[in-house]
Amino acid sequence: MAGQTSSKLKYSRRKMTGRFTAVAFFLPFAALFIMFTVVPIISALLYSLTNYSAIQSPLLVWFRNYAYMFTQDDVFLTAVSNTFTFAVISGAAGYFMSFIVAWLINGVKMKTFFALAFYAPSITSGVAISVVWLYFFSPDQYGFINDRLMQFGLTDKPFLFTQNPSLIVVVIVIVSVWMGMGNGFLGFLAGFQNLSNEIFEAGKIDGVHNKFQELVYLVLPQMKPMLLFGAVTSVVSAFSIYDVPLTLAGSPGPENASLTLVGHINDYAFVRYDFGYASAVAVFLFLVTFAAGRILFRVLGSDDE
Secondary structure, three states, X not given: OHHHHHHHHHHHHHHHHHHHHHHHHHHHHHHHHHHHHHHHHHHHHHHXXXXXXXXXXXXXXXXXXXXXXXXXXXXXXXXXXXXXXXXXXXXXXXXXXXXXXXXXXXXOOOHHHHHHHHHHHHHOOHHHHHHHHHHHOOOOOOOHHHHHHHHOOOOOOOOOOOOOHHHHHHHHHHHHHHHHHHHHHHHHHHHHXXXXXXXXXXXXXXXXXXXXXXXXXXXXXXXXXXXXXHHHHHHHHHHOOOHHHHHHHOOOOHHHOOOOHHHHHHHHHHOOOOHHHHHHHHHHHHHHHHHHHHHHHHHHOOOOO
Protein backbone atom coordinates (compact mmCIF):
# COMPACT_ATOMS: atom_id res chain seq x y z
CA MET A 1 0.00 0.00 0.00
CA ALA A 2 2.84 2.34 0.88
CA GLY A 3 4.56 1.47 -2.42
CA GLN A 4 1.45 2.39 -4.44
CA THR A 5 1.16 5.71 -2.60
CA SER A 6 4.82 6.49 -3.29
CA SER A 7 4.39 5.65 -6.99
CA LYS A 8 1.36 7.93 -7.23
CA LEU A 9 3.29 10.77 -5.58
CA LYS A 10 6.18 10.35 -8.02
CA TYR A 11 3.78 10.29 -10.97
CA SER A 12 2.05 13.44 -9.70
CA ARG A 13 5.40 15.20 -9.26
CA ARG A 14 6.53 14.24 -12.78
CA LYS A 15 3.20 15.43 -14.16
CA MET A 16 3.46 18.77 -12.35
CA THR A 17 7.10 19.14 -13.46
CA GLY A 18 6.06 18.52 -17.06
CA ARG A 19 3.33 21.14 -16.81
CA PHE A 20 5.68 23.72 -15.30
CA THR A 21 8.22 23.00 -18.05
CA ALA A 22 5.56 23.45 -20.74
CA VAL A 23 4.41 26.71 -19.18
CA ALA A 24 8.02 27.94 -18.88
CA PHE A 25 8.60 27.35 -22.61
CA PHE A 26 5.27 28.95 -23.51
CA LEU A 27 5.61 32.11 -21.41
CA PRO A 28 8.24 33.91 -23.55
CA PHE A 29 6.13 33.47 -26.70
CA ALA A 30 2.97 34.49 -24.85
CA ALA A 31 4.67 37.62 -23.46
CA LEU A 32 5.97 38.67 -26.88
CA PHE A 33 2.63 37.89 -28.56
CA ILE A 34 0.71 39.96 -26.02
CA MET A 35 3.24 42.82 -26.15
CA PHE A 36 3.57 43.11 -29.93
CA THR A 37 0.20 41.83 -31.18
CA VAL A 38 -2.58 41.96 -28.60
CA VAL A 39 -1.64 45.30 -27.01
CA PRO A 40 -1.22 47.16 -30.35
CA ILE A 41 -4.55 45.82 -31.62
CA ILE A 42 -6.39 46.89 -28.45
CA SER A 43 -4.61 50.25 -28.46
CA ALA A 44 -5.54 50.88 -32.09
CA LEU A 45 -9.15 49.96 -31.35
CA LEU A 46 -9.31 52.39 -28.41
CA TYR A 47 -7.54 55.22 -30.25
CA SER A 48 -9.86 54.76 -33.24
CA LEU A 49 -12.68 56.03 -31.03
CA THR A 50 -10.84 59.25 -30.23
CA ASN A 51 -9.55 62.43 -31.78
CA TYR A 52 -5.85 62.13 -30.97
CA SER A 53 -2.97 64.17 -32.38
CA ALA A 54 -0.16 62.96 -30.05
CA ILE A 55 0.12 66.52 -28.73
CA GLN A 56 -3.19 66.90 -26.94
CA SER A 57 -4.91 64.29 -24.81
CA PRO A 58 -7.23 61.88 -26.69
CA LEU A 59 -10.79 63.21 -27.00
CA LEU A 60 -13.48 60.54 -27.16
CA VAL A 61 -15.57 60.88 -30.34
CA TRP A 62 -16.91 57.31 -30.43
CA PHE A 63 -17.59 56.17 -34.04
CA ARG A 64 -17.13 59.56 -35.73
CA ASN A 65 -13.87 58.44 -37.40
CA TYR A 66 -15.59 55.41 -38.93
CA ALA A 67 -18.50 57.52 -40.15
CA TYR A 68 -16.09 59.96 -41.78
CA MET A 69 -14.14 57.08 -43.28
CA PHE A 70 -17.07 55.63 -45.23
CA THR A 71 -19.06 58.79 -46.00
CA GLN A 72 -16.61 61.65 -46.61
CA ASP A 73 -13.12 60.29 -47.23
CA ASP A 74 -13.07 59.60 -50.97
CA VAL A 75 -9.33 58.95 -50.85
CA PHE A 76 -9.96 56.10 -48.41
CA LEU A 77 -12.31 54.43 -50.87
CA THR A 78 -9.64 54.77 -53.56
CA ALA A 79 -7.09 53.19 -51.22
CA VAL A 80 -9.49 50.33 -50.51
CA SER A 81 -10.04 49.76 -54.23
CA ASN A 82 -6.30 49.82 -54.97
CA THR A 83 -5.48 47.52 -52.06
CA PHE A 84 -8.10 44.96 -53.08
CA THR A 85 -6.90 45.14 -56.69
CA PHE A 86 -3.30 44.50 -55.70
CA ALA A 87 -4.31 41.81 -53.19
CA VAL A 88 -6.56 39.87 -55.54
CA ILE A 89 -4.30 40.03 -58.60
CA SER A 90 -0.80 39.91 -57.13
CA GLY A 91 -1.75 37.73 -54.16
CA ALA A 92 -3.55 35.11 -56.25
CA ALA A 93 -0.99 35.18 -59.07
CA GLY A 94 1.95 34.91 -56.67
CA TYR A 95 0.23 32.08 -54.79
CA PHE A 96 -0.45 29.93 -57.85
CA MET A 97 2.91 30.69 -59.48
CA SER A 98 4.83 29.79 -56.32
CA PHE A 99 2.95 26.47 -56.15
CA ILE A 100 3.66 25.65 -59.81
CA VAL A 101 7.33 26.63 -59.52
CA ALA A 102 7.74 24.54 -56.36
CA TRP A 103 6.11 21.59 -58.14
CA LEU A 104 8.46 21.92 -61.12
CA ILE A 105 11.62 22.47 -59.07
CA ASN A 106 10.87 19.48 -56.84
CA GLY A 107 11.68 17.11 -59.70
CA VAL A 108 14.91 18.66 -61.00
CA LYS A 109 18.55 18.55 -60.00
CA MET A 110 20.24 21.47 -58.18
CA LYS A 111 17.04 21.87 -56.20
CA THR A 112 18.74 23.88 -53.45
CA PHE A 113 20.16 26.45 -55.88
CA PHE A 114 16.79 27.07 -57.56
CA ALA A 115 15.04 27.22 -54.19
CA LEU A 116 17.45 29.90 -52.99
CA ALA A 117 17.05 31.86 -56.23
CA PHE A 118 13.25 31.95 -55.95
CA TYR A 119 13.17 32.58 -52.21
CA ALA A 120 15.76 35.38 -52.14
CA PRO A 121 13.40 38.20 -53.34
CA SER A 122 11.01 37.60 -50.43
CA ILE A 123 13.72 38.29 -47.84
CA THR A 124 15.09 41.32 -49.67
CA SER A 125 13.94 44.83 -48.82
CA GLY A 126 11.01 45.95 -50.93
CA VAL A 127 12.66 49.33 -51.40
CA ALA A 128 15.84 47.73 -52.75
CA ILE A 129 13.89 45.46 -55.10
CA SER A 130 11.81 48.38 -56.36
CA VAL A 131 14.92 50.44 -57.09
CA VAL A 132 16.22 47.58 -59.25
CA TRP A 133 12.91 47.33 -61.08
CA LEU A 134 12.90 51.09 -61.65
CA TYR A 135 15.81 50.52 -64.02
CA PHE A 136 13.53 48.40 -66.19
CA PHE A 137 10.43 50.63 -65.94
CA SER A 138 12.10 54.03 -65.94
CA PRO A 139 9.72 56.49 -67.70
CA ASP A 140 12.41 57.86 -70.04
CA GLN A 141 14.52 56.61 -72.91
CA TYR A 142 17.17 55.35 -70.49
CA GLY A 143 14.90 52.71 -69.00
CA PHE A 144 15.70 49.17 -70.15
CA ILE A 145 12.24 48.39 -71.57
CA ASN A 146 11.78 51.79 -73.21
CA ASP A 147 15.30 51.61 -74.66
CA ARG A 148 14.64 48.22 -76.25
CA LEU A 149 11.24 49.23 -77.57
CA MET A 150 12.67 52.34 -79.20
CA GLN A 151 15.66 50.45 -80.63
CA PHE A 152 13.35 47.95 -82.32
CA GLY A 153 11.12 50.74 -83.62
CA LEU A 154 8.07 49.61 -81.65
CA THR A 155 7.54 53.11 -80.25
CA ASP A 156 8.84 56.60 -80.99
CA LYS A 157 8.55 57.91 -77.43
CA PRO A 158 9.05 56.28 -74.02
CA PHE A 159 6.15 54.87 -72.05
CA LEU A 160 5.48 56.65 -68.77
CA PHE A 161 5.34 53.44 -66.74
CA THR A 162 5.50 55.09 -63.31
CA GLN A 163 3.53 58.25 -64.21
CA ASN A 164 0.56 56.76 -66.06
CA PRO A 165 -2.25 55.69 -63.64
CA SER A 166 -3.07 52.60 -65.70
CA LEU A 167 0.51 51.48 -66.32
CA ILE A 168 1.69 51.95 -62.73
CA VAL A 169 -0.90 49.42 -61.54
CA VAL A 170 0.53 46.83 -63.94
CA VAL A 171 4.09 47.60 -62.83
CA ILE A 172 3.20 47.29 -59.13
CA VAL A 173 1.47 43.96 -59.74
CA ILE A 174 4.47 42.58 -61.66
CA VAL A 175 6.95 43.59 -58.95
CA SER A 176 4.65 42.39 -56.14
CA VAL A 177 4.15 38.99 -57.77
CA TRP A 178 7.89 38.58 -58.29
CA MET A 179 8.58 39.48 -54.65
CA GLY A 180 5.68 37.53 -53.16
CA MET A 181 6.39 34.19 -54.82
CA GLY A 182 8.88 33.28 -52.10
CA ASN A 183 6.35 33.64 -49.26
CA GLY A 184 4.66 30.33 -49.89
CA PHE A 185 7.24 28.80 -52.23
CA LEU A 186 9.46 27.39 -49.47
CA GLY A 187 6.47 25.85 -47.68
CA PHE A 188 5.21 24.27 -50.90
CA LEU A 189 8.64 22.86 -51.68
CA ALA A 190 8.93 21.38 -48.18
CA GLY A 191 5.48 19.85 -48.58
CA PHE A 192 6.42 18.24 -51.90
CA GLN A 193 9.55 16.73 -50.38
CA ASN A 194 7.56 15.17 -47.53
CA LEU A 195 5.07 13.38 -49.79
CA SER A 196 5.05 9.61 -49.35
CA ASN A 197 6.25 7.53 -52.33
CA GLU A 198 3.86 4.76 -51.31
CA ILE A 199 0.90 6.93 -52.25
CA PHE A 200 2.29 7.50 -55.74
CA GLU A 201 2.88 3.78 -56.17
CA ALA A 202 -0.68 3.05 -55.05
CA GLY A 203 -1.90 5.74 -57.45
CA LYS A 204 -0.21 4.05 -60.39
CA ILE A 205 -1.96 0.83 -59.50
CA ASP A 206 -5.30 2.66 -59.34
CA GLY A 207 -4.84 4.23 -62.79
CA VAL A 208 -2.92 7.49 -62.21
CA HIS A 209 -0.59 7.67 -65.20
CA ASN A 210 0.56 11.29 -65.71
CA LYS A 211 1.81 14.24 -63.68
CA PHE A 212 -1.43 16.19 -63.93
CA GLN A 213 -3.45 13.32 -62.47
CA GLU A 214 -0.85 12.94 -59.72
CA LEU A 215 -1.20 16.64 -58.92
CA VAL A 216 -5.01 16.59 -58.76
CA TYR A 217 -5.67 13.23 -57.09
CA LEU A 218 -2.55 12.62 -54.99
CA VAL A 219 -0.63 15.83 -54.32
CA LEU A 220 -3.33 18.41 -53.57
CA PRO A 221 -5.19 16.33 -50.94
CA GLN A 222 -1.94 15.85 -49.02
CA MET A 223 -0.85 19.47 -49.40
CA LYS A 224 -3.85 21.15 -47.74
CA PRO A 225 -1.85 22.43 -44.72
CA MET A 226 0.80 23.91 -47.01
CA LEU A 227 -1.85 25.35 -49.32
CA LEU A 228 -3.45 27.04 -46.33
CA PHE A 229 -0.11 28.40 -45.10
CA GLY A 230 0.75 29.77 -48.53
CA ALA A 231 -2.68 31.35 -48.96
CA VAL A 232 -2.61 33.10 -45.57
CA THR A 233 0.91 34.47 -46.06
CA SER A 234 -0.01 35.68 -49.57
CA VAL A 235 -3.13 37.46 -48.29
CA VAL A 236 -1.33 39.12 -45.39
CA SER A 237 1.56 40.35 -47.56
CA ALA A 238 -0.80 41.49 -50.34
CA PHE A 239 -3.01 43.56 -48.02
CA SER A 240 0.02 45.14 -46.32
CA ILE A 241 1.68 46.27 -49.56
CA TYR A 242 3.18 49.74 -49.23
CA ASP A 243 6.93 50.00 -49.89
CA VAL A 244 6.73 48.83 -53.50
CA PRO A 245 4.15 51.45 -54.66
CA LEU A 246 5.91 54.11 -52.58
CA THR A 247 9.30 53.48 -54.21
CA LEU A 248 7.97 53.04 -57.75
CA ALA A 249 5.50 55.93 -57.96
CA GLY A 250 5.56 57.73 -54.64
CA SER A 251 2.56 58.14 -52.41
CA PRO A 252 -0.23 58.60 -53.43
CA GLY A 253 1.13 58.35 -56.98
CA PRO A 254 -0.49 59.64 -60.19
CA GLU A 255 -4.19 60.24 -59.51
CA ASN A 256 -3.88 58.16 -56.30
CA ALA A 257 -3.29 55.09 -58.46
CA SER A 258 -0.63 53.64 -56.15
CA LEU A 259 -2.21 54.61 -52.82
CA THR A 260 -2.90 51.65 -50.52
CA LEU A 261 -4.49 51.36 -47.10
CA VAL A 262 -1.11 51.18 -45.40
CA GLY A 263 -0.08 54.31 -47.29
CA HIS A 264 -3.29 56.04 -46.18
CA ILE A 265 -2.56 55.07 -42.58
CA ASN A 266 0.99 56.39 -42.87
CA ASP A 267 -0.30 59.68 -44.33
CA TYR A 268 -2.72 60.38 -41.49
CA ALA A 269 -0.44 59.07 -38.72
CA PHE A 270 2.98 60.48 -39.61
CA VAL A 271 2.18 63.40 -41.94
CA ARG A 272 -1.04 64.83 -40.53
CA TYR A 273 -0.58 63.42 -37.00
CA ASP A 274 -4.20 62.35 -36.83
CA PHE A 275 -3.60 59.13 -34.93
CA GLY A 276 -7.26 58.63 -34.11
CA TYR A 277 -8.35 58.42 -37.74
CA ALA A 278 -5.23 56.46 -38.71
CA SER A 279 -6.10 53.92 -36.02
CA ALA A 280 -9.63 53.61 -37.42
CA VAL A 281 -8.24 52.80 -40.88
CA ALA A 282 -5.81 50.33 -39.28
CA VAL A 283 -8.69 48.59 -37.49
CA PHE A 284 -10.57 48.34 -40.78
CA LEU A 285 -7.50 46.81 -42.47
CA PHE A 286 -7.10 44.34 -39.59
CA LEU A 287 -10.74 43.24 -39.83
CA VAL A 288 -10.51 42.78 -43.60
CA THR A 289 -7.31 40.73 -43.32
CA PHE A 290 -8.76 38.66 -40.47
CA ALA A 291 -11.96 37.99 -42.42
CA ALA A 292 -9.96 36.94 -45.49
CA GLY A 293 -7.90 34.59 -43.32
CA ARG A 294 -11.02 33.01 -41.82
CA ILE A 295 -12.47 32.45 -45.29
CA LEU A 296 -9.25 30.72 -46.35
CA PHE A 297 -9.38 28.53 -43.23
CA ARG A 298 -12.92 27.48 -44.11
CA VAL A 299 -12.01 26.73 -47.75
CA LEU A 300 -8.58 25.14 -47.40
CA GLY A 301 -8.55 23.96 -43.78
CA SER A 302 -9.20 20.33 -42.95
CA ASP A 303 -12.10 19.21 -40.77
CA ASP A 304 -9.93 18.74 -37.68
CA GLU A 305 -8.38 22.23 -37.83
